[in-house]
Amino acid sequence: xxxxxxxxxxxxxxxxxxxxxxxxxxxxxxxxxxxxxxxxxxxxxxxxxxxxxxxxxxxxxxxxxxxxxxxxxxxxxxxxxxxxxxxxxxxxxxxxxxxxxxxxxxxxxxxxxxxxxxxxxxxxxxxxxxxxxxxxxxxxxxxxxxxxxxxxxxxxxxxxxxxxxxxxxxxxxxxxxxxxxxxxxxxxxxxxxxxxxxxxxxxxxxxxxxxxxxxxxxxxxxxxxxxxxxxxx
Amino acid sequence: xxxxxxxxxxxxxxxxxxxxxxxxxxxxxxxxxxxxxxxxxxxxxxxxxxxxxxxxxxxxxxxxxxxxxxxxxxxxxxxxxxxxxxxxxxxxxxxxxxxxxxxxxxxxxxxxxxxxxxxxxxxxxxxxxxxxxxxxxxxxxxxxxxxxxxxxxxxxxxxxxxxxxxxxxxxxxxxxxxxxxxxxxxxxxxxxxxxxxxxxxxxxxxxxxxxxxxxxxxxxxxxxxxxxxxxxxxxxxxxxxxxxxxxxxxxxxxxxxxxxxxxxxxxxxxxxxxxxxxxxxxxxxxxxxxxxxxxxxxxxxxxxxxxxxxxxxxxxxxxxxxxxxxxxxxxxxxxxxxxxxxxxxxxxxxxxxxxxxxxxxxxxxxxxxxxxxxxxxxxxxxxxxxxxxxxxxxxxxxxxxxxxxxxxxxxxxxxxxx
Numbered sequence: 001x002x003x004x005x006x007x008x009x010x011x012x013x014x015x016x017x018x019x020x021x022x023x024x025x026x027x028x029x030x031x032x033x034x035x036x037x038x039x040x041x042x043x044x045x046x047x048x049x050x051x052x053x054x055x056x057x058x059x060x061x062x063x064x065x066x067x068x069x070x071x072x073x074x075x076x077x078x079x080x081x082x083x084x085x086x087x088x089x090x091x092x093x094x095x096x097x098x099x100x101x102x103x104x105x106x107x108x109x110x111x112x113x114x115x116x117x118x119x120x121x122x123x124x125x126x127x128x129x130x131x132x133x134x135x136x137x138x139x140x141x142x143x144x145x146x147x148x149x150x151x152x153x154x155x156x157x158x159x160x161x162x163x164x165x166x167x168x169x170x171x172x173x174x175x176x177x178x179x180x181x182x183x184x185x186x187x188x189x190x191x192x193x194x195x196x197x198x199x200x201x202x203x204x205x206x207x208x209x210x211x212x213x214x215x216x217x218x219x220x221x222x223x224x225x226x227x228x229x230x231x232x233x
Numbered sequence: 234x235x236x237x238x239x240x241x242x243x244x245x246x247x248x249x250x251x252x253x254x255x256x257x258x259x260x261x262x263x264x265x266x267x268x269x270x271x272x273x274x275x276x277x278x279x280x281x282x283x284x285x286x287x288x289x290x291x292x293x294x295x296x297x298x299x300x301x302x303x304x305x306x307x308x309x310x311x312x313x314x315x316x317x318x319x320x321x322x323x324x325x326x327x328x329x330x331x332x333x334x335x336x337x338x339x340x341x342x343x344x345x346x347x348x349x350x351x352x353x354x355x356x357x358x359x360x361x362x363x364x365x366x367x368x369x370x371x372x373x374x375x376x377x378x379x380x381x382x383x384x385x386x387x388x389x390x391x392x393x394x395x396x397x398x399x400x401x402x403x404x405x406x407x408x409x410x411x412x413x414x415x416x417x418x419x420x421x422x423x424x425x426x427x428x429x430x431x432x433x434x435x436x437x438x439x440x441x442x443x444x445x446x447x448x449x450x451x452x453x454x455x456x457x458x459x460x461x462x463x464x465x466x467x468x469x470x471x472x473x474x475x476x477x478x479x480x481x482x483x484x485x486x487x488x489x490x491x492x493x494x495x496x497x498x499x500x501x502x503x504x505x506x507x508x509x510x511x512x513x514x515x516x517x518x519x520x521x522x523x524x525x526x527x528x529x530x531x532x533x534x535x536x537x538x539x540x541x542x543x544x545x546x547x548x549x550x551x552x553x554x555x556x557x558x559x560x561x562x563x564x565x566x567x568x569x570x571x572x573x574x575x576x577x578x579x580x581x582x583x584x585x586x587x588x589x590x591x592x593x594x595x596x597x598x599x600x601x602x603x604x605x606x607x608x609x610x611x612x613x614x615x616x617x618x619x620x621x622x623x624x625x626x627x628x629x630x631x632x633x634x635x636x637x638x639x640x641x642x643x644x645x646x647x648x649x650x651x
Contacts, residue, residue: 054648055643074640081557096251110554
């Protein structure tokens, strides 16, 4: 699903150049649930941003579902993001003046899906994350866990090939974190490919494979015995 | 582009901070109100001033004789002469573009002295010897009876048409003037009509006037076929000013005046004067547009400013939208449409408000009677369309910079802002 070869990225910080990714080789197959770990500054967010086409690599190749991702202009990148990817952020990033339902419907809106169909689909995904009763609430009326579940529903709405979660539990307490991970595991069980960036070990243990990054290089990439989040709930 | 979803998006964004939206809109509202009001007031001033021209046909000029100032063909300078009736015939024949040529004679008026009596009543009035077409050059409202006709001219009938002030001065209240006689300089005239000056530059003078047939005047008051002065009106498609040299040439030739003697014939070119006033008001409305547009511009800058702040505030939201698949154009067009909608709606309200103020002004003017040099402030539909056009253009301009700044940032940076 994701093939990355010799990916390099550096940032220009004044006169110094900061080499963040120093040649990443990394493949993800369909249906995998991968966590990317590393201390801050290890380059894990940069890697995720490049995979998410929010940022561009300096060197190396990146292929997503057989489509080479390079030299994208913003319009094509936006289309690819919309079709291929679903984002889950640490700070939820819901649009605060839109109801839960409207937030979930956003990717569909940008896909040009008709109003009625959009509402139906969004409602379906809200039901999936267990928030059907909250569909007409604004984000400010939801708890953190609920917000993240709305965000997950939003990421799922466009039926993307890969879900990218950047510290999905970073702003949540342990119990809520496990609930969110339970949901993510459930989605993975249905066959969706998911990448999770985290620095919490217990969260990483709930995925099927852990990739350790340090100073812009992968130092460890191993399959793990998945801990079901439902055990803790 | 303007789907219902987009409307929802825009309305949601605009109503998210109602008070700010209102204040922003107020700038444009105020600008367009000022613009429309300025133009309406200019128009009111113009209406007021041009109505002081009366409704005298504006493509007209008046001509009279003065002394010659150059010797010519053995004739001395300082010679006085009169236009004659055959000059009128010559002008009409030689210059077909002239619509009306009215020779006129006058008695009384500025020459003073009581000249009209009826029984024991007496008064000083202006007595005009005129041709029937004069009524087309200086429209008057006939209240009773009729105006002069060509058969009056040919038969030299001693008849007259009198103004309302003449009736007030010579008749008792309720008396019917038609069929009665008045005595002008000792000659009896039968009253065949009464008139009221219609919306004229000098209603008082006109109401003091007695019209009698030109030929009767010449015979009764011994002026022969002399013409006191002439009122000439050109056809609508020709300016009287362009005909003037030819008219002068003809008259100079027939009266043995040196071709370069510009002082011998006096004239007042109404169309030129009217043109000057029109030019003045063209400049005034230009000033109105200019000042109004400047005021409007500060409103536009306000919108632009707020949109910049809104875009700044929503940097993260824009980042999220782009992560979810919004193309840069869809972000840009939304910002543009927000500013356009804000401008147009506030502009429409401004135009309506200005129209309301104009209505109030007209209402007050109507109920308090006419004011000098000011009448019927109004704007035409074309001004409204121009104002709307300005609004659309400026709404787009206002949104342009914020729209560009909305997509300038890379999505990854936009997402990182707090």
